[in-house]
Structure formats: structure tokens, C-alpha cells
Amino acid sequence: MTNSYLRFLLACSLVSLSACAQQTQVHQMKSEVGSLNQEMAQLAEQAVKLTQQNALNAKSTTGVYLLPGSQTPARLNSQLGNLQMSLSAITPEANGSRAMLMIKGESHDPLPAFSGKVEWGQIQGTTDSYQEVNVQSQQFSVPASLLAPSDISIPLRLSGLSPEQLGFVRIHDIQPADPSQALPAR
Template identity: 75%
Template structure:
């Protein structure tokens, strides 16, 4: 009787341990599936933003659009050369949004000093039929760079719109600047 009792006890323990191990594995798999779903949603959102950014830039005759969330530079052929621009460090600020505009020259020459117009706001409608709303603008100035290839990072203060509301930043009207006297 003792052997039978021990066999039942051992079998019960093995079943319990197997069930616990399966529960742990199931819980771990659920966490991994949840993480993969979040990653897929982020990639899907980024893909939509990138598609919209590319479509807006294909139609644009007045500069280049940068859409938060696309995480991809946009190219612009300007008076100061071919440029790649991107937005980063988008965050809330007391009266709006702050971001960093990075501009990279594609040539082996340093970027000259320049001024440009920045517009920002929201986009309503579809990529084919859209309207810019609550648009605000500001003029920015960038100093000449001394290194080549060069890039310049410009901190932006985009008032009146939260990061969640920010639909676009449009960079346009680039004018070569006057070099300061040395």
C-alpha cells in the first residue's frame, strides 16, 4: 500500500509540475505575442506616415513635408543643393511642441548659411485631397557649416499644437544667407 500511495503521490506531483510549467510557458508566449502585436502596430503606423509623407512630397512644389512618426528623411533639391531633412526628439512643451530639424547636405561641400520658412499644423482629409489647418509659420536661420559633408540641427518651437496634434512640418522658401564678416 505504501508503494501504491507513493506512486499516486509522485504521479500527482508530476502532473502538477507539468501544469505549472505549461502555465509559465503559456504566460510567456502571451507576453511575447503581445509585444509582437505592439511592434507590428508601430511598424504599421510608421508605414502609413511614410506613405503619406512620400505622397505629399511627390505633389509638393513648395518645399518638403516631414510627418512625425514617419521616421524617415525627406529629400529636397534647393538653391543650396540637395538636402535630406528629418524630424526627431518630438516632445511636448508648455505652449506646444519642440522638435529637432536635422538638415544634411548631400554634396561634399559644407552647407552655406541660409534662411528658410517652416510651416506646421494639422492635415485634414486624405493624401489625395487634403487641407492644411491651424497652420503657423516661422522663419529660421542656419549658420554656415565648416565641415563637409555637413549637417545642421535646428531646435524648433512649434507653438499652439501638441505632439499628438502635429500633422506636418513643411520646410520651404530657402534663401542663401549672407556670410558674416570676419
């Protein structure tokens, strides 16, 4: 083989490898852009849900609203003091949804045993003019915590609505099991 022929083969090989490398880079960039677009859509949806959650809580006279998808705790001023509440691990279940209610006491004292009420359903309309529909409720009880500050996880079974249908969860009527442990109203 002649040197010119070897140079020609080497040049063709380099062009071919270069084209493959560019295709791989283009494919990788498209994949990264797709991932970024998906993350931006999720963040936009989270921002909408957080704005709705804040608006609902600003109007609420009893309890605190938690909207799936907001991924942000809400604060409830209760007979036990200020509590931060959030939802996590919302998953489908045969008869509806399952979720974990996280309650965190803001004081430096353990929480006493208490009970409360959880309601869930769908929201129709706008944040300014809305209606709660398909609302269901249940009581829950929590034993006294041993740790301070308290972090409590309560598993919830939210029947009747899949995670996609679940519009809100509202927690209210938090009361200590022993009324003498209630804090004075502020």
C-alpha cells in the first residue's frame, strides 16, 4: 500500500469517528435538554401549588391546607403551639391514596398526646373563588412524643381519590388529649 492510500484511509477514519462523536454529543445534549425541560415543568407546577396553598391558608380560619405537589410545609397555630405540617410519600392504593403527614413542633418541648381531624378532597374553581368537593374526613390520634423538638409521622389512608385526583388535605381541630396541656389562645 502506498503512503497516500494509507493517508486517505486514515483521513476517512478520522472523519467517520468525528461524525460518530458529534452524533453522540448531539444525542447527549438533546437528552440533557429534555431532562431540564422536565425539571422546569415540575418546578413550575410546584410553584403554582405553593402559591395556591399559601392563598388557601391565608383565607383559612381553622386548620391548615396542604396541597400535594407543593412540597412545602405549612404552619398551624394550634392549642399545642406552632406546628409545621407537610405531606410526603403520596402513593396510590387500591381504594384511593396513601400519604405520610409530617408534624414538627416548633417549641423545644416534646408534644403531649393529641388528636386532630384530617379532611381531603378536590378543589374546583380558582383560589379566589373555590369549592371543596368529594370531601371526606377522619380523626387521628398521636401518642405523646418523647423527643424535643418533636417530629411525628402519621400514615394517612385517603380513600376515594387517587393521588392525581387529590386536590387538598386540611388538618384542623388539633387538641391535646389532656385539656390542661392546651396553650392559652393568642
